[in-house]
Amino acid sequence: QLQLVESGGGLVQPGGSLRLSCAASGDTLDNYAIGWFRQAPGKEREGVSCIRRNDGSSYGGSVKDRFTISRDNAKNTVYLEMNSLKPEDTAVYYCAARWTQNEAYCLSWANEGNYWGQGTQVTVSS
Numbered sequence: 001q002l003q004l005v006e007s008g009g010g011l012v013q014p015g016g017s018l019r020l021s022c023a024a025s026g027d028t029l030d031n032y033a034i035g036w037f038r039q040a041p042g043k044e045r046e047g048v049s050c051i052r053r054n055d056g057s058s059y060g061g062s063v064k065d066r067f068t069i070s071r072d073n074a075k076n077t078v079y080l081e082m083n084s085l086k087p088e089d090t091a092v093y094y095c096a097a098r099w100t101q102n103e104a105y106c107l108s109w110a111n112e113g114n115y116w117g118q119g120t121q122v123t124v125s126s
Contacts, residue, residue, distance in 0.1 A: 002027045002115045004095050009120030012085055016124070020080040022095030022117060029071065032115075033098050034078045035107035036069060038091035038122075048093070050106040051078060058106050062088070085124045092119040 008020040022034065033052055039045040049059045049069040057069045068081040078095060096113030098105070107113060 002032070002097055002099075004097060004115055004117035006093065006095055006117040006120040009093060009122045011123045011125065013126050014086060014124055016085050017081070017083045018085065018122060020082065020093055020095075020120060020122075022078040022080075024076045024078075024097070028073070029076050029078065029097070030073045031099055033100050033102075033105045033107040034069075034071065035096045035098075035113060036078075036080045037094045037096060037110055037113075038089075039094070039119075040091040043091075045094070045110045047108040047110065049080060050108050052104055052106055053100065054103040056104065056106075058108065082122070085122075087124045090122060090124050092121050094119045 003025045005023050035050040036048040037045050051057045051069045066084045070079045095117050097115040098107045
């Protein structure tokens, strides 16, 4: 059973940076498509970024050119590097995984995630 644990959240000023980590155990992440999602109070969970089994990545329009997703299979960890943070990026950030044989599949919809971490809070405020 795959287990995911996020870390790296915190309080940061606008324009600052954070790197979130999603560490996996119980299976190897290279068998999974991984997605980062976020949920702000009163809002639906939204897709932020995905990384495919073939290491291709995609980003939501509001984070493109500011966030970078990457995978380190040796550490069984996926990262989300977040730069130029804005107050509207404030949310609980979750990583999710879906086992797939399709190397080009992007996990971008929350209802397609089979495994979830507990989330890490990101607050962008001065």
